[in-house]
Amino acid sequence: MAALAATAPAMSATSPVPSSISLTRYLIEEQRAGRINPDLRLLIEVVARACKTISIAVGKGALGGVLGEAGTPGEASMNIQGEAQKKLDVLSNEILLEANAWGGHLAGLASEEMDTSHPIPDVYPRGNYLLLFDPLDGSSNIDVNISVGTIFSVLRCPDGVTQAADKDFLQAGTEQVCAGYTTYGPSTMLVLTIGNGTHAFTLDREVGSFVMTTRNMTIPEETKEFAVNMSNQRHWQPPMQAYVADLLSGKEGPRGKDFNMRWVASMVADVHRILTRGGIFSYPLDAKCADKGGKLRLMYEANPMSFLVEQAGGAASTGRQRMLEVQPTGLHMRVPVFIGSKQEVETAVRYHREHDAEQA
Numbered sequence: 001m002a003a004l005a006a007t008a009p010a011m012s013a014t015s016p017v018p019s020s021i022s023l024t025r026y027l028i029e030e031q032r033a034g035r036i037n038p039d040l041r042l043l044i045e046v047v048a049r050a051c052k053t054i055s056i057a058v059g060k061g062a063l064g065g066v067l068g069e070a071g072t073p074g075e076a077s078m079n080i081q082g083e084a085q086k087k088l089d090v091l092s093n094e095i096l097l098e099a100n101a102w103g104g105h106l107a108g109l110a111s112e113e114m115d116t117s118h119p120i121p122d123v124y125p126r127g128n129y130l131l132l133f134d135p136l137d138g139s140s141n142i143d144v145n146i147s148v149g150t151i152f153s154v155l156r157c158p159d160g161v162t163q164a165a166d167k168d169f170l171q172a173g174t175e176q177v178c179a180g181y182t183t184y185g186p187s188t189m190l191v192l193t194i195g196n197g198t199h200a201f202t203l204d205r206e207v208g209s210f211v212m213t214t215r216n217m218t219i220p221e222e223t224k225e226f227a228v229n230m231s232n233q234r235h236w237q238p239p240m241q242a243y244v245a246d247l248l249s250g251k252e253g254p255r256g257k258d259f260n261m262r263w264v265a266s267m268v269a270d271v272h273r274i275l276t277r278g279g280i281f282s283y284p285l286d287a288k289c290a291d292k293g294g295k296l297r298l299m300y301e302a303n304p305m306s307f308l309v310e311q312a313g314g315a316a317s318t319g320r321q322r323m324l325e326v327q328p329t330g331l332h333m334r335v336p337v338f339i340g341s342k343q344e345v346e347t348a349v350r351y352h353r354e355h356d357a358e359q360a
């Protein structure tokens, strides 16, 4: 499947789901339709199974002794991002590495929690795909029992490469063949795209399998709901200041309507809300993260979420460029993020464009 065109599939309204279409049945039907091959189907099944294991660990919480910081008292364990790792960050990472090492579908893995890409041990067969993941997104919410999640993205390994190196992962988001996230909240849900719409599956804990609960998630083009960490406002650039000031000025202001705000501080939870009922999520460039190019990671967070949102009729941008067309310069590259209802993302982009034109 060549680079993703800029258009999502013809949007059919969110379709009611006949009873009990399991993830396995959905993937087999997609394979029969020639939209995925057996290797990618099995890779998705392996990732889903790892997420079930993570869901059990997250669900145990303090009873499982998995809350709190990793490392030893007084010596936190830090990741490549310079962040103190939580026990569940480390455990989720290990679960995903172990589950995907021996499957034979991968030529390499890359994790938000690891400095460099992870080779497939020589003892195991290798495959043609590259898997990238944020093993546990929303870490700051783990110990306070708020939804967290796992985010993943699949790329093809360049031809002729059997053991992938970091450079082989540096492909634009348009090259993704699959993306998804699992959110560990009141229920555990897997949201997935292989480039044929975005679909939601809920974990049936009795049966132990993911069952489709929404086919063709569709994001309303317009919204009255925005998500941003307002406490960063003083650090924002002028176009972001102007955009949010107009949002907050309500129906008396230039936007002519009242907006409501939500901020879970777990990207998976905020984006899941947007995929379910619309909205815009933004983590703009601000003075605190300007030296890094942004707060959120392109490869593990922005790209997979952008593929899912575009496939649901939404849009995703850095504020100045379509997210999926950004050329990665490193595994841990960070970007500003505007994602969600199409017209609202286009409006946020327009504030940046007009500001840049005035500065030119």
Ligand SMILES: O=P(O)(O)OC[C@H]1O[C@](O)(COP(=O)(O)O)[C@@H](O)[C@@H]1O
Binding pocket: 112, 134, 136, 137, 138, 139, 140, 229, 265, 266, 267, 268
């Ligand atoms: O702490 P802040 O500034 O509200 O940022 C919250 C954002 O950071 C994140 O937690 C970053 O992700 P990680 O937890 O994977 O580091 C996002 O999930 C969330 O949207």
